[in-house]
Amino acid sequence: MPLIRVLIGALVLIGLLVLPAGSGPGDRLLPSARAITAEHPDIWAGASWARGEHVLVVGRPRGLVAELAAPADRGSRTVARVWGRPVDAVILVPATTEQAAALAAPARVTGLAALAGVDRVIVEPSGFARLSAAGRRVVITHELTHVATDAAATGHLPAWLVEGFADYVGYLDSGLTAGAVAAELAADLRAGAPPRALPDRADFAAGSPRRAQAYEEAWLACRYIAERFGERRLVALYRAAMRTGRDGGEGIDGVLRATLGISTAELTRSWLAYLPTVILR
Ligand SMILES: [Zn+2]
Known part of the structure; x- marks a missing residue:
């Protein structure tokens, strides 16, 4: 089993969010994570981050953020095995359903545990909290598949x-x-x-x-x-x-x-x- 590098830290809000420095396997995600979190700086004040090989998880609570990086990386590898190339994504874990709705707009979060954008997965915290660990892995892998297949831009498919x-x-x-x-x-x-x-x-x-x-x-x-x-x-x-x-x-x-x-x-x-x-x- 490949070594999963997961680094955990805390975000500090000083103008722009201060994301991890240094050389990690997920560093190519830092520019998009900075851009994505800058869209709603109020939501990410005091948030935590965890970095995997193919994902960068941002949000709260810290324990959930830390827990998600490894299964999300496994999901990314499953996507790569089937689809033929790995998928990289920023995974956003807002604290409330209202914040998830603001991040997802104009898409609706009602009844969902998570949803995918072009380059990101947004967790809906109350729906996500109802899932087992296995269910969470399934949902994250499902959403990473949407990112890999560009589902946000292929609305014409059945x-x-x-x-x-x-x-x-x-x-x-x-x-x-x-x-x-x-x-x-x-x-x-x-x-x-x-x-x-x-x-x-x-x-x-x-x-x-x-x-x-x-x-x-x-x-x-x-x-x-x-x-x-x-x-x-x-x-x-x-x-x-x-x-x-x-x-x-x-x-x-x-x-x-x-x-x-x-x-x-x-x-x-x-x-x-x-x-x-x-x-x-
Ligand atoms: Zn879906």
């Missing part, structure tokens, strides 16, 4: 592919079973109410009654593709979808046919048949 791929990477090394992860969807299947289609963008929105199921369905769609066609084809599908235009419907059907040789309808049928085999056993 939501099931964006969220499903991020969860596919997020859950890879989690050791969690599909039945445990997809508990809400399993309950729907047991109640004789399976989904009829891949989840669309509205299903993932804050306040959607099927938001939990939407994430579970999207994750299992990507897991199904990886199991049937191989992880490299799943990545090829994602990359091809990024290259297509902004036409989500027609676009993804063509990309599926070109990269996997199946239509959206065929994928949907196969995925629906796959769901009970992995979450009800």
Whole structure:
């Protein structure tokens, strides 16, 4: 296991934030961390920082900041293994939901544990606090996948592919079973109410009654593709979808046919048949 260098310190607010000096593996993140924290200096007064190989964590409380650098680095390496290149990001840990909302605006933080920007991950502290250690690793890896795949700039991709791929990477090394992860969807299947289609963008929105199921369905769609066609084809599908235009419907059907040789309808049928085999056993 590679040596994880995690350095911990305290930020001092004197005009600009004083971030770590010296030579650390995460030093290339210092300029963006300075720029990002300067956007909301009031939020980061007295904050702590912890530096990993691929992440720089800023925020409070100090214990949480220190704890996050190592699992976030592991997440970055998982992203690199799947996506083909490492991802570097500043991880922001504000003290309150209101601060997280200010950092994320215009994106909404309602119901989320964390969210990704172009070069950063923003933790929503109350949602994050409800997660187990394993759940936190999954969420951070999910968000780092969004950073690596430039999700903030690829809004034309189908939501099931964006969220499903991020969860596919997020859950890879989690050791969690599909039945445990997809508990809400399993309950729907047991109640004789399976989904009829891949989840669309509205299903993932804050306040959607099927938001939990939407994430579970999207994750299992990507897991199904990886199991049937191989992880490299799943990545090829994602990359091809990024290259297509902004036409989500027609676009993804063509990309599926070109990269996997199946239509959206065929994928949907196969995925629906796959769901009970992995979450009800
Ligand atoms: Zn996501």
